[in-house]
Amino acid sequence: MAESAASDFLTWFQSQKGKVDTERVGIVDFPGQGRGAVALQDIPEDYTLFTIPRDLTLSMRTSALPNLMGKAWKEHGLHEGWAGLILCMMWEESRGAESRWSGYLAALPSRFDTPMFWGEEDLKELQGTAVVDKIGRDEAERDYHQKITPALKSRPDLFPGDKLSEFFSLERYHLMGSRILSRSFHVEPWKGEHLDDQDEEEDHDAGNSSAMDVDPEEGASTAKAGPTLETEEPGDGSEELQIEVEDDDEDEDREDPADVAMVPMADMLNARFESENAKLFYEERELKMVSTKPIKAGEQIWNTYGDPPNSDLLRRYGHVDLVPLRPPLSGMGNPGDVVEVRADLVVSAVSPKVKYDLQERVDWWLEEADDDVFVFHTDCALPEEFISFTRLLLLPKDEWEKTAKKSKLPKPKIDSDVLTVAGQVLEKRLSEYPTTIEDDEKLLAPESVEHLPLNKRNAVIVRLGEKRILQGALNDVRAKSKVMAGAAKKRGREEEKAGKGKKARR
Numbered sequence: 001m002a003e004s005a006a007s008d009f010l011t012w013f014q015s016q017k018g019k020v021d022t023e024r025v026g027i028v029d030f031p032g033q034g035r036g037a038v039a040l041q042d043i044p045e046d047y048t049l050f051t052i053p054r055d056l057t058l059s060m061r062t063s064a065l066p067n068l069m070g071k072a073w074k075e076h077g078l079h080e081g082w083a084g085l086i087l088c089m090m091w092e093e094s095r096g097a098e099s100r101w102s103g104y105l106a107a108l109p110s111r112f113d114t115p116m117f118w119g120e121e122d123l124k125e126l127q128g129t130a131v132v133d134k135i136g137r138d139e140a141e142r143d144y145h146q147k148i149t150p151a152l153k154s155r156p157d158l159f160p161g162d163k164l165s166e167f168f169s170l171e172r173y174h175l176m177g178s179r180i181l182s183r184s185f186h187v188e189p190w191k192g193e194h195l196d197d198q199d200e201e202e203d204h205d206a207g208n209s210s211a212m213d214v215d216p217e218e219g220a221s222t223a224k225a226g227p228t229l230e231t232e233e234p235g236d237g238s239e240e241l242q243i244e245v246e247d248d249d250e251d252e253d254r255e256d257p258a259d260v261a262m263v264p265m266a267d268m269l270n271a272r273f274e275s276e277n278a279k280l281f282y283e284e285r286e287l288k289m290v291s292t293k294p295i296k297a298g299e300q301i302w303n304t305y306g307d308p309p310n311s312d313l314l315r316r317y318g319h320v321d322l323v324p325l326r327p328p329l330s331g332m333g334n335p336g337d338v339v340e341v342r343a344d345l346v347v348s349a350v351s352p353k354v355k356y357d358l359q360e361r362v363d364w365w366l367e368e369a370d371d372d373v374f375v376f377h378t379d380c381a382l383p384e385e386f387i388s389f390t391r392l393l394l395l396p397k398d399e400w401e402k403t404a405k406k407s408k409l410p411k412p413k414i415d416s417d418v419l420t421v422a423g424q425v426l427e428k429r430l431s432e433y434p435t436t437i438e439d440d441e442k443l444l445a446p447e448s449v450e451h452l453p454l455n456k457r458n459a460v461i462v463r464l465g466e467k468r469i470l471q472g473a474l475n476d477v478r479a480k481s482k483v484m485a486g487a488a489k490k491r492g493r494e495e496e497k498a499g500k501g502k503k504a505r506r
Helices: 003-015 065-069 083-094 120-124 137-154 161-167 170-183 197-204 310-317 343-353 359-368 384-394 397-406 416-430 437-443 454-505
Strands: 025-030 034-039 048-053 214-216 278-282 286-291 300-303 338-342 373-377
Touching: 003 025, 065 083, 083 137, 083 161, 083 170, 120 454, 137 170, 170 310, 278 300, 310 454, 338 343, 338 416, 338 454, 343 359, 343 373, 343 384, 343 416, 359 384, 373 384, 373 454, 384 416, 416 454, 437 454
Parallel strands: 214 278
Antiparallel strands: 025 034, 034 300, 048 286, 278 286, 338 373
């Protein structure tokens, strides 16, 4: 953000009753990171950096558009998913200076380096990762054509024809969606204990909380921290394995789309793995960004996104984190990285070893555990769910029947059979990437990485992080298998020796 643009934004923010300590907090551009907040002077711990009025957040609760459309809002399905908030943002932008948020919308980024905007060649670099299946471009465009387009046609008074191409195009829809994905907060209505009925009614229309982190002040209602609503669907499983999860509690657990909000000023802060030095707290009438530790003059002010893996950082924000890894891994990467292993890979590894049909066991597992993907972390350990599922598939018929009758998952106990299956699964999962670990490490070597385009560099970092986890897990599996095989041979020799001794005494 240019200095003049930052100044315009701060002027707008303060004109809308936002408060910021401009002597201690500045908005500047950081090389390679875009805009961010910096400490202009030393900042002590527990210091309020800025406050945002609740009604200055931009959401389906605070924009006038849903009320203006009346019943048509729900008739077009705009109350579900992100389509409604995106339309609110496009509409507010189309109103220009008439919109309360004009100064804020003008300060938002107009381009993104996220995979949503990548070409086919760049997307091929992400083959093997879960990123491609989670971009959600097809789903977003379906919503645009099925929800947004009919709504636009139904109210030419709100969406004049001469503004459609500039403010309500599919391209603009994707841009607004990316702004939400990268900058929105989860913002619930205030649920304080001492509000009278009138206050509760007023506050219902001015919700608030975070995709970064929001904490309530002491005595406040608890905020739901973490990512905002997702647009993507889980990655597809193999056609050979019919794994379809139906969650009866899905409606109860789903977030209210009206809780997703854009929070001016708060979204100016960047984030980096375990670097948080400020946090957003909310109260009845306002949100407050407060320092959580002393910040030296010149240091960047960091919020937190919850330390997600590089795959999520790239998909949501268009960047990745590189910090020292922890054992058993080494080098630079993201300690929060994960890799997904589909359950159908386990079934494929077990199938040749058994003579019974596995589908009944798979169906039972999905009913009881509801896991069709197993998540491996940087500790490189086999997830307990992975072990339990593998053991379930390998159980003898009589033990399977007892397990099914008790509705109790097998204990996650590792044995040689589980390790054999795990090794085959991990090898298969590694083969799904188009390159090897060695290939990627060469690409990221100092003499090579400076020549890589940004998108390819980020893609290589994501897939290398995942492959290191898989290889680390495979190394651990092989080491454990070797130890178990050695122990089995030793027992065999001891038993054989004991048997010969008995014969000699006879």
